[in-house]
Amino acid sequence: MPPVLVELREVAKAYEGHAAVRGLSLAVEAGERLALLGPSGCGKTTTLNMIAGFLEPDTGSIVIGGRPMAGIPPHRRDTAMVFQSYALFPHLSVFDNLAFGLRMRRVARAEIATRVREALELVQMAGLERRYPRELSGGQQQRVALARALVIRPGVLLLDEPLSNLDAKLRQEMRLEIVEIQRRLGITTVFVTHDQEEALSIADRIAVMSEGRIEQIDGPIGIYHEPRTEFVARFIGDGNFLPGQVAGVEDGQTRVDTAAGLPVRAARGRQRPGDAVVAMVRPEKTRVTLRPERLENSFTATVRAITFLGPVTRYQLLLRDMAFAASLPDASHLAGVEPGATVHVGWRAADCLLLDPAVPPA
Amino acid sequence: MNVRRLAPWLLVAAPLAVFVALFLAPLVNLFALSLFRFDRSVGVVGGLTVENYTKFLGDPFYLGILWRTLRIGVLATLASLLLGYPLAYHMQRCRPRARAYLALLVLAPLLVSVVVRSFGWLVILGPNGLVNSLLVSSGIVRDPLRLLYTEGAIVVGLTHVFLSFMVLSIAAALARIDPALLRAAQNLGATERQTFFRVVLPLSLPGVAAGSLIVFTLSSSAFITPALLGGPRVKVMSYLSYQQTLLLSDWPYGAAIAFVLLGLVAGAVLVYLRVLESGRYGVVFR
Numbered sequence: 001m002p003p004v005l006v007e008l009r010e011v012a013k014a015y016e017g018h019a020a021v022r023g024l025s026l027a028v029e030a031g032e033r034l035a036l037l038g039p040s041g042c043g044k045t046t047t048l049n050m051i052a053g054f055l056e057p058d059t060g061s062i063v064i065g066g067r068p069m070a071g072i073p074p075h076r077r078d079t080a081m082v083f084q085s086y087a088l089f090p091h092l093s094v095f096d097n098l099a100f101g102l103r104m105r106r107v108a109r110a111e112i113a114t115r116v117r118e119a120l121e122l123v124q125m126a127g128l129e130r131r132y133p134r135e136l137s138g139g140q141q142q143r144v145a146l147a148r149a150l151v152i153r154p155g156v157l158l159l160d161e162p163l164s165n166l167d168a169k170l171r172q173e174m175r176l177e178i179v180e181i182q183r184r185l186g187i188t189t190v191f192v193t194h195d196q197e198e199a200l201s202i203a204d205r206i207a208v209m210s211e212g213r214i215e216q217i218d219g220p221i222g223i224y225h226e227p228r229t230e231f232v233a234r235f236i237g238d239g240n241f242l243p244g245q246v247a248g249v250e251d252g253q254t255r256v257d258t259a260a261g262l263p264v265r266a267a268r269g270r271q272r273p274g275d276a277v278v279a280m281v282r283p284e285k286t287r288v289t290l291r292p293e294r295l296e297n298s299f300t301a302t303v304r305a306i307t308f309l310g311p312v313t314r315y316q317l318l319l320r321d322m323a324f325a326a327s328l329p330d331a332s333h334l335a336g337v338e339p340g341a342t343v344h345v346g347w348r349a350a351d352c353l354l355l356d357p358a359v360p361p362a
Numbered sequence: 363m364n365v366r367r368l369a370p371w372l373l374v375a376a377p378l379a380v381f382v383a384l385f386l387a388p389l390v391n392l393f394a395l396s397l398f399r400f401d402r403s404v405g406v407v408g409g410l411t412v413e414n415y416t417k418f419l420g421d422p423f424y425l426g427i428l429w430r431t432l433r434i435g436v437l438a439t440l441a442s443l444l445l446g447y448p449l450a451y452h453m454q455r456c457r458p459r460a461r462a463y464l465a466l467l468v469l470a471p472l473l474v475s476v477v478v479r480s481f482g483w484l485v486i487l488g489p490n491g492l493v494n495s496l497l498v499s500s501g502i503v504r505d506p507l508r509l510l511y512t513e514g515a516i517v518v519g520l521t522h523v524f525l526s527f528m529v530l531s532i533a534a535a536l537a538r539i540d541p542a543l544l545r546a547a548q549n550l551g552a553t554e555r556q557t558f559f560r561v562v563l564p565l566s567l568p569g570v571a572a573g574s575l576i577v578f579t580l581s582s583s584a585f586i587t588p589a590l591l592g593g594p595r596v597k598v599m600s601y602l603s604y605q606q607t608l609l610l611s612d613w614p615y616g617a618a619i620a621f622v623l624l625g626l627v628a629g630a631v632l633v634y635l636r637v638l639e640s641g642r643y644g645v646v647f648r
């Protein structure tokens with residue numbers, strides 16, 4: 001296993017009595033791309049700012065490269081940040097923006113010129129040295145901000161919602177580019193985002209945050225297919241959530257009595273009989289048919305709406321009184337089915353996950 | 363033209379009329395007056411001439427007063443800048459509540475009449491005033507120093523009031539600086555000191571420029587404060603113009619003096635701005 005480069009141990013931070021980060025522990029491995037993903041206000045920026053040293057944790061400790069960071073000011077930490085607003089110095093040219101960090105490190109003049117040129121080439125901005133930030137487009141500013149962080153060759157690269165100010169197309173492009181550049185340099189990267197797609201497409205591992213804590217940390221596939229809590233499952237992708245209670249465990253399966261009155265079978269979970277759970281199945285893991293199929297979960301449902309989305313056709317169903325969504329890549333067997341029709345919907349027990357219910361905030 | 367296009371013009375019409383009637387027209391009038399001749403027995407005589415200007419510019423006595431006026435303006439500006447910048451910087455770092463109180467404190471001198479304020483300084487700087495009593499009683503000097511009726515007294519009195527303009531315009535410029543820039547600087551390895559000199563100071567230059575312009579123009583054209591704290595012995599241009607116009611009734615010469623001052627202040631301001639704009643951080647002014 002690669003060595004841990006950044007470690008947060010039970011870190012907490014409150015602003016004027018309001019807790020922003022509560023007992024967060026995290027280990028970032030050398031060379032990996034780790035995403036902090038969570039809704040706005042869950043403490044992502046605060047966490048990043050503590051790693052960079054702009055904020056001191058109230059309790060807990062941060063270790064970077066084996067060195068405890070308590071009391072170490074930002075300018076003596078081996079981190080470089082790309083800010084959400086880019087924070088390019090408006091009074092300095094692109095060249096001087098990049099040279100800033102090198103001058104602070106007393107790098108020789110000739111070497112500054114070389115390194116700035118290399119960094120600008122890396123982000124495909126060569127030739128724009130003399131421009132000022134205001135003369136650049138949003139995408140170009142983004143690249144300069146990235147180059148300015150990379151040119152000082154930091155041990156850890158920190159990015160705070162780096163792509164949130166770009167339009168959709170540019171964002172896709174920059175995602176790829178950031179990954180490519182990171183791969184080439186092998187730099188340990190922590191980036192913050194509230195966009196699940198961004199996290200899934202950039203990160204090696206994703207730490208899903210809620211209310212100042214990490215709910216789950218795993219690779220993109222694990223986070224998507226094996227969310228442990230209702231919060232994580234709701235935050236990443238779509239799902240049908242069936243709250244209920246564990247009725248029994250047998251044959252490697254768990255029976256759940258859902259609040260809607262459906263007996264649901266799920267893959268074996270950690271839960272024990274009597275526990276409150278939420279059974280969840282993703283829309284694309286369901287089957288909709290005219291006749292009942294041999295699946296562990298199979299129910300009749302009424303069609304409310306059918307939406308053709310291109311790659312999939314989406315069926316909005318009523319299962320008892322509950323809204324239920326199914327996404328089918330191929331719906332040819334349902335030709336002629338109209339809203340109001342009765343169909344059968346089913347899914348395998350193995351595709352039905354048991355989640356811890358989201359705890360309402362205390 | 364429809365009403366929609368006309369509306370902005372109608373809205374500016376009233377203030378524009380006031381500006382033209384009360385400022386521009388008298389100014390033009392005054393300039394015309396400065397080109398007339400004055401005869402002690404007859405009064406103002408028509409016929410255009412630049413005699414008043416050549417008289418002023420050819421006389422070392424008058425030129426001395428001109429330089430003194432500009433010197434006082436520069437010194438009051440420098441003093442306001444040196445005192446005002448740290449104050450504005452501190453204000454910006456305070457919590458909003460403390461900042462409001464500080465702003466009130468900075469504005470306080472403006473709430474007091476200029477005459478009262480100047481008399482305050484008379485009391486403090488006079489031969490038996492606060493400063494001299496302290497100096498004499500503590501044995502630092504034997505006889506009271508002449509503090510009043512000096513250029514120094516005028517600079518002190520002017521700085522006292524105009525400092526507030528300097529502080530407010532610098533504070534406004536500092537408030538516009540994105541705090542993320544300071545973090546970015548530190549993140550890139552700058553100490554607090556380096557962050558100040560390489561980021562904060564350059565970005566606050568527009569505030570420094572605006573504050574300096576206000577303080578310099580107000581100080582060079584101030585009348586009451588220099589008259590009270592400088593007296594007739596330490597004359598400045600505004601006093602000279604007043605003397606020629608109202609005491610000696612030489613209106614054309616008084617007008618010419620006013621225009622020499624106006625021209626020099628405007629020229630100094632333009633040069634100052636040009637220097638800042640062509641300087642290393644000129645981009646912050648665009």
Ligand SMILES: Nc1ncnc2c1ncn2[C@@H]1O[C@H](COP(=O)(O)OP(=O)(O)O)[C@@H](O)[C@H]1O
Pocket residue numbers: 015016019020038039040041042043044045046047
């Ligand atoms: N400077 C601050 N003063 C007071 N509260 C703050 C400050 N910064 C953030 N917070 C609060 O702390 C919480 C976490 O904020 P933040 O870390 O910025 O979240 P995120 O980046 O995930 O959106 C939020 O509730 C926010 O309102």
Ligand SMILES: [Mg+2]
Pocket residue numbers: 044045046161
């Ligand atoms: Mg944030």
